Amino acid sequence: MKILVTGSSGFIGTALVKKLLKSGHKVIGMDFAPCNKDFVIDTKFQNYPYDFTDGTLIQHLIDTKDFDPDVCFHVGAIADVTTIPKYDIMQVIRTNTFGTSLIAYLCSKKKISMNYVSTCCIYGDTNEYPTKESSLTNPKDLYAHTKLAGEELIKGVAETSHTLNYNILRNSVTYGPDMRYSLAIYQFLSKALKNEIIFLHGNGLHTRPYIYIDDLIEAYVKILEKKIVNETINLSGSKFYTTKEVAEMCIELTDSKSQIKYTPDRVGNHLREEIDISKARNLLNWTPKIELKEGLTKTLKWMEAG
Numbered sequence: 001m002k003i004l005v006t007g008s009s010g011f012i013g014t015a016l017v018k019k020l021l022k023s024g025h026k027v028i029g030m031d032f033a034p035c036n037k038d039f040v041i042d043t044k045f046q047n048y049p050y051d052f053t054d055g056t057l058i059q060h061l062i063d064t065k066d067f068d069p070d071v072c073f074h075v076g077a078i079a080d081v082t083t084i085p086k087y088d089i090m091q092v093i094r095t096n097t098f099g100t101s102l103i104a105y106l107c108s109k110k111k112i113s114m115n116y117v118s119t120c121c122i123y124g125d126t127n128e129y130p131t132k133e134s135s136l137t138n139p140k141d142l143y144a145h146t147k148l149a150g151e152e153l154i155k156g157v158a159e160t161s162h163t164l165n166y167n168i169l170r171n172s173v174t175y176g177p178d179m180r181y182s183l184a185i186y187q188f189l190s191k192a193l194k195n196e197i198i199f200l201h202g203n204g205l206h207t208r209p210y211i212y213i214d215d216l217i218e219a220y221v222k223i224l225e226k227k228i229v230n231e232t233i234n235l236s237g238s239k240f241y242t243t244k245e246v247a248e249m250c251i252e253l254t255d256s257k258s259q260i261k262y263t264p265d266r267v268g269n270h271l272r273e274e275i276d277i278s279k280a281r282n283l284l285n286w287t288p289k290i291e292l293k294e295g296l297t298k299t300l301k302w303m304e305a306g
C-alpha cells in the first residue's frame, strides 16, 4: 500500500513510518520538521517537507495525478500540552482544526481512507469510567478542544462529500523511545537519573492509562490489515496509574534518591483518564502487551544509550 503520514517527523509519526516501511509499504511523509535520517535513504519513502495548513499545497496535491496514496494517517498536530500555552492560540487552532479539515478534504477528493490520530484528552472529566467511545466528551483545554473539533470537521467533510472513509483513533498518553522530552515520563526518568526533585502537578493522583509506543503502532497496523473504516476507537494501556505511582516507579527503576514535590495543577489537567478498550480488543483482536514497568525499563535503556 501507499500511505501518507502527516507529522512523520514527530514521536508517533516516526515510529509509524518505521513500522510501515519495515512491513514493505510505500510511505509519503508530510512534516515541515526534518525527518529521521534512515528514511532519507529508503527508496520506499518520499519526503514532503510541507505545511499541511497550506491550502495552495493541498489543492496542488489534489490536482496532481501521481499523488495517489491509498491510506492516510493524519498524525501531525501541535500536540504538546505543556508548551501549547506558549504558542499563538490561532496557530494551534489553525494546525489542529483547519489543517485537519484540509487533510480530510484532500482525502475525500482523492478517495484516500483517513485515519485521524485524536486523543483521549477529549473526554476530560467525563460521565463514565472506564470511558467508552460513546461517553461524554468534555475537553478541558485548547489542545483537547481543537482535537475534538478536528474529529467533528472530518465527520462534516464525510457527510457532505460522501467520498470520505475515516477512522478516529483516540490515543491515551503514549511513551517509549524517541518520545518528546517534555512528556511526563521522560521528565520523571531524567530527573530520577540525576537524583533531582520530581515535581508533580496538583496532588499527583491524576490517573492515566499510559500506552507503550509499540502497542499503539501495532493497533494502527491492525487497522490497516483488517481494513477498518468509519469507526471511533479508544487505544490505551489496559491499566491506569496515578502520576505519583509512575514517578515512584521511575525512582525505583533508577535506584534514585529523588524526592517528589507538588506544584499547583496545570490548567485543563483532567483528574481521571480510565479508558475502556474493549472495542479495540474485539474489532482488532489487539491487546496492549507492554506493562508500564517493562515499558519504563525499555525507555530508560534508550535514554541511557544517549
Ligand SMILES: NC(=O)c1ccc[n+]([C@@H]2O[C@H](COP(=O)([O-])OP(=O)(O)OC[C@H]3O[C@@H](n4cnc5c(N)ncnc54)[C@H](O)[C@@H]3O)[C@@H](O)[C@H]2O)c1
Pocket (backbone or CB within 6 Å): 006, 007, 008, 009, 010, 011, 012, 013, 030, 031, 032, 033, 050, 051, 052, 053, 074, 075, 076, 077, 078, 079, 080, 095, 099, 117, 118, 119, 120, 147, 171, 172, 173, 174, 175, 180
Ligand atoms: N504523544 C502522546 O502522548 C499523544 C497522546 C494522544 C494523542 N496524541 C496525538 O498523536 C499525534 C502525534 O503526537 P506526537 O506525540 O508524535 O507529537 P509530535 O509533536 O512529536 O509530532 C507532531 C509532528 O507534527 C508536525 N507538524 C505540526 N504542524 C505541522 C504542519 N502544519 N505541517 C506539517 N507538519 C506539522 C511537527 O513538526 C511534528 O513533527 C498528535 O495528533 C497528538 O494529538 C499524542
